[in-house]
Amino acid sequence: MVARKTVLFEKEYNTSISDFSTTEEIDSFIEKKLGRKLEIKQIESSVVTNRGSIFPSKEYDIDKMLDSSLGR
Amino acid sequence: MSDVDDLFELYREECVPAYADLVGYIGDKPRQFLTEFENAFAHVAQCFNPDLDPEHKRANIAKAKDHLQRITLDSYKLIWYQINQDIETFYRNPDKRLFCVNMSQNDLSAEYQRFKKAAQDARVLEVKNIGVDPLHACEGYKEAIKIGKGIQEKMDYDKADSLKLVYGNYSIKRSAVVEVGISFIGGVLATLFVITLL
Numbered sequence: 001m002v003a004r005k006t007v008l009f010e011k012e013y014n015t016s017i018s019d020f021s022t023t024e025e026i027d028s029f030i031e032k033k034l035g036r037k038l039e040i041k042q043i044e045s046s047v048v049t050n051r052g053s054i055f056p057s058k059e060y061d062i063d064k065m066l067d068s069s070l071g072r
Numbered sequence: 073m074s075d076v077d078d079l080f081e082l083y084r085e086e087c088v089p090a091y092a093d094l095v096g097y098i099g100d101k102p103r104q105f106l107t108e109f110e111n112a113f114a115h116v117a118q119c120f121n122p123d124l125d126p127e128h129k130r131a132n133i134a135k136a137k138d139h140l141q142r143i144t145l146d147s148y149k150l151i152w153y154q155i156n157q158d159i160e161t162f163y164r165n166p167d168k169r170l171f172c173v174n175m176s177q178n179d180l181s182a183e184y185q186r187f188k189k190a191a192q193d194a195r196v197l198e199v200k201n202i203g204v205d206p207l208h209a210c211e212g213y214k215e216a217i218k219i220g221k222g223i224q225e226k227m228d229y230d231k232a233d234s235l236k237l238v239y240g241n242y243s244i245k246r247s248a249v250v251e252v253g254i255s256f257i258g259g260v261l262a263t264l265f266v267i268t269l270l
Contacts (some may be wrong), residue, residue, distance in 0.1 A: 008093050017092060027101070042151075
């Protein structure tokens with residue numbers, strides 16, 4: 001395993017990832033820093049799907065988005 | 073170490089830091105990840121189902137691991153994607169590129185190409201390692217993110233906002249001048265027409 005380290009989080013929030021063990025702790029910490037609740041966000045994409053829901057919702061395909069950004 | 077211990081080590085050591093990077097960067101939670109966590113939990117629950125034999129329990133742990141690996145890798149890919157979107161708003165706009173980035177245009181181009189190349193290399197590595205070691209590409213994506221972050225640190229967002237205001241006013245004034253010009257020419261033509269009729 002690679003040493004436990006973040007690329008942006010620790011520097012951005014001046015903290016250590018070793019103080020966190022769960023995603024819930026991460027959420028609470030960031031909410032406290034931002035002063036608001038985290039929202040469930042749809043990552044932007046042009047793909048619109050129904051997937052059994054009566055409300056069409058946007059869904060992302062990260063590989064498609066990434067490949068398109070990389071010009072592949 | 074048991075399969076379950078191994079799974080939760082992956083969660084703590086790889087998944088949580090990657091998730092922290094993403095959520096800390098975008099300041100929100102991507103909807104897709106909720107489904108991935110839910111699916112991972114469902115497979116872990118099956119691991120403790122007394123009706124399942126050890127082989128099926130192991131298979132469920134492997135599936136849970138797949139979900140956590142996907143969250144980890146997708147976190148880095150999403151951060152790269154978001155950073156790229158941000159950089160492109162400057163890079164594709166000649167005025168922002170010239171006036172709102174604190175580095176020469178040549179350096180910016182070189183860094184932006186390095187940023188994309190690092191992600192391309194990571195993507196190639198990822199595709200090569202599908203089904204073998206999906207997390208092998210993580211370091212490549214992390215490297216690409218660091219390069220992108222370096223570019224972002226040179227981007228002057230306040231100046232870009234000022235530029236928007238200045239150009240916004242300039243464009244309003246320009247359209248007003250055009251409208252006055254058209255009205256004037258219309259007036260002259262109408263007058264000429266009336267004179268011709270007389």
